[in-house]
Amino acid sequence: MEKKLPRRLEGKVAIVTASTQGIGFGIIERFGLEGASVVVSSRKQANVDEAVAKLKSKGIDAYGIVCHVSNAQHHRNLVEKTVQKYGKIDIVVCNAAANPSTDPILSSKEAVLDKLWEINVKSSILLLQDMAPHLEKGSSVIFITSIAGFQPQGAMAMYGVTKTALLGLTKALAAEMAPDTRVNAVAPGFVPTHFASFITGSSEVREGIEEKTLLNRLGTTGDMAAAAAFLASDDSSYITGETLVVAGGMPSRL
Numbered sequence: 001m002e003k004k005l006p007r008r009l010e011g012k013v014a015i016v017t018a019s020t021q022g023i024g025f026g027i028i029e030r031f032g033l034e035g036a037s038v039v040v041s042s043r044k045q046a047n048v049d050e051a052v053a054k055l056k057s058k059g060i061d062a063y064g065i066v067c068h069v070s071n072a073q074h075h076r077n078l079v080e081k082t083v084q085k086y087g088k089i090d091i092v093v094c095n096a097a098a099n100p101s102t103d104p105i106l107s108s109k110e111a112v113l114d115k116l117w118e119i120n121v122k123s124s125i126l127l128l129q130d131m132a133p134h135l136e137k138g139s140s141v142i143f144i145t146s147i148a149g150f151q152p153q154g155a156m157a158m159y160g161v162t163k164t165a166l167l168g169l170t171k172a173l174a175a176e177m178a179p180d181t182r183v184n185a186v187a188p189g190f191v192p193t194h195f196a197s198f199i200t201g202s203s204e205v206r207e208g209i210e211e212k213t214l215l216n217r218l219g220t221t222g223d224m225a226a227a228a229a230f231l232a233s234d235d236s237s238y239i240t241g242e243t244l245v246v247a248g249g250m251p252s253r254l
Contacts, residue, residue: 008233010035014091015082017069017127020047022193023144024095025054026221027228032060034229036091039082041067069096069123079130089134091232094124095144097162102155113158120162121169128173135181140232143170143185144224145243150187150252163187167243174241182240184231189247191219214249 009031019028020042032038032055040051040062048064055062065081067074082089098119101112124143135141145166152160166185174183190209210216227246230236245252 005030005033007035008229008235009091012036012090012232013039013082013086013088014093014232015039015041015078015089015131016093016095017041017067018096019093020044020051023188023191023221023224024093025051026225027093027095028062029055029058029060030222030225030229031091031232032062033058034233036232037061037063037086039078039086040064041078043068069127070118072126075127075130078127079134083134088136089131089139090136091140091142092128092131092135093142093144093228093232094127096120096123097144097159099156099159101158103158105158105161108158116158116162120159121165124166125169132177132181135177137180138234138237139181140236141173141177141181141183142228142231143183144228145170145185145187147187147189147245147247147250147252150245170243171241178240182231182236184236184239184241185243186224186227186231187243187245187247187252188224189213189219189245189250191221191224193221212250213247217248219246219248 014031014036016024016028018024019040028038028040040048042048045066048066052062052064063085065078067078098115100115143166146163148156148160149163149167170183170185177183223246227244
């Protein structure tokens with residue numbers, strides 16, 4: 001029997017980028033099940049349509065818009081169509097990310113560095129510039145950063161550095177957007193999704209990661225969605241500028 005969720009997001013309108021699969025889909029599904037009207041966005045129309053159909057089958061008010069986060073016109077289209085349909089925006093989750101290479105930082109090609117910065121950091125800033133005029137009083141912005149942002153290393157080093165930047169961006173925008181909008185972040189640990197398959201696909205690597213957690217397991221998309229729903233809701237109304245680490249006790253900070 002499925003656990004009955006609270007309806008904390010009733011009447012809210014939520015946009016989640018890269019929300020047709022993985023953590024993004026988990027978050028947008030949770031928001032919808034808690035009563036929000038949700039706007040699915042991703043690069044491919046077929047993926048958007050499939051995700052919207054899945055959400056609607058669960059009784060969720062879902063709307064889909066194709067959006068490549070590095071495309072300025074797509075940003076404007078996402079904002080304009082959402083406002084046309086719902087009249088406002090209450091919750092924004094910046095979830096889109098790329099990790100195009102596992103090379104060491106000093107061996108990374110300039111094009112790779114540019115893509116990492118553009119998708120993982122710059123696109124969120126530009127998207128929020130377009131959205132800011134439409135955000136309601138009491139709105140919530142959530143960045144999806146990573147446990148790798150606290151200690152960037154190995155195959156995820158440069159990716160981790162861009163996620164470190166999001167920790168700073170969370171602090172900076174929390175100050176800039178206060179008091180009407182709260183800005184927080186979720187830092188997931190290792191979650192077995194398509195995006196992380198190069199890490200979690202090997203049973204040996206997976207077991208090594210599990211041993212580093214205090215809870216002896218990898219995270220789930222549901223774990224991340226629960227954290228995001230808390231930060232989106234009024235249950236966190238006195239929290240801004242913070243990063244919630246959801247990593248099973250993996251070391252992050254004091």
